[in-house]
Structures are given as structure tokens and as C-alpha cells.
Amino acid sequence: MKEPFNISKGKREFSVKGSKKKNRLMQFIINNVDTYILGDLSELEKIENKQFTCAIPTAMLIFSTLDFIGFLLKKKGSKLKTAENLREIFCNKKYFPKVYKDFIEILVKTYRHGIMHEFYPHNDENCMYAFHKSANHSELFYNSNLDGKEIVSLNVSVLADDFKNFLKTLKKEIKQSHEDSVLVSKMGDVLIGNFNMPNKNPQDFVVTSSNSIIRENK
Secondary structure, eight states: OOOOOOOSSSOOBOOOOSOOHHHHHHHHIIIIIIIIIHHHHHHHHTOOOSSOOOHHHHHHHHHHHHHHHHHHHSTTOOTTOHHHHHHHHHTOTTTSOHHHHHTHHIIIIIIIHHHHHHSSOOOOSSEEEEEEOOTTOOOSEEEEEETTEEEEEEEHHHHHHHHHHHHHHHHHHHHHSOTTSHHHHHHHHHHHHHHOOOSSOGGGEEEOTTTOOEEEOO
């Protein structure tokens, strides 16, 4: 068997034997989410300079990952429907606290769309939106006032903690689910259908860290 093509730094192959959808799904999460996404998040969280904290890049990583996982959770999901993908997760009380559902429009339209398209959150005439890091506060949003204008700042430290708790919950749910469960079937079918995951052996493909392309081992 030829070595799988991998443009990532350090080879990370799928090692679970067998072809069951649940195993392939767990290996996909381990090789991508645990290794690269949480690895990058850990490095970003260490940045605590008074002026430069990488709060926006941290939020970008979290929003983009949730967008992708939300797409995987939807049987007929679309990679182009970010708002629906995020609502699939943020509005599910078993995944995120209720405050995310309560402020879903601001989270998606103001924060996510703003930073992904313009690097900064969208602002309006009455309010200015921002990001900050604060491990000493448990609230998702911090409200203040500057020259009579309201400022709403999203605490990326809280967002990151809730994001990590969500991933733990999702992984536990997958591990405890049966092969033919709705969760495993939905996520597995979307992966197979959209990324050409092999049905025979998970050792036959690899996911690269730089652009998450799955390449079959020919």
C-alpha cells in the first residue's frame, strides 16, 4: 500500500480498523477537531497581551468549526447555509446555554458575519459591538457605555469554554450512540456524501490540517 498523500505537518493517518460509520466518524473528529482545532485554540488562549489578545482570530476559529459541525448534523444541510448550521448548534439546549439561543441573531449576523467578511463585528447607529477576553467573568456579553453610545462586547473566553464543553458533549454522545442511531447516521452520511469518505477502510484516507481535504489513498 502506498503512503497516503498528506501536505500537513506531521503525518496523521486514520488508524481505527474496520469500516463502521461510527468508528470513521470518531476518527475524523479525533484527527481534525482534537488535534488541530483544539490545538490551535489552546495556543490562541495563551495570548493575553493587554492590547493584542487575538480575540477575533479565536472567535473565527470557533465560528467556522461550529458552522462545519452544524452542517454535519443536518441530514440535508448545506455548507453554504452558515446561519442554519450555527442555529443547529447554538439553539440546542443540550449543546449550548440558553443565552446563545436568546442572542442568536446578534451572534450570527453581527459577530460571525462581521468578522468573517470584514474582520470586525457589524455596528449600527445605536450600538458598537466588540470582542474581549476575560477569564474572570462568566457572562457571555459585557455591556458598557462610551460617550452615550452602548458597547456590547462578546467574551471570547466564555465562548471558548462553551465551545470546548460542546465538543465534549458531542463526542460523548457519539460514543454512546448505536451505529444506526440518528446522530451517527446523519453525521456519517454527510461526511461520506460530501467528502467521499471510503466505505471499506478508514486507513485508506487522510485529512490534511491545512485545508481539511480528504484524499483517498490510491
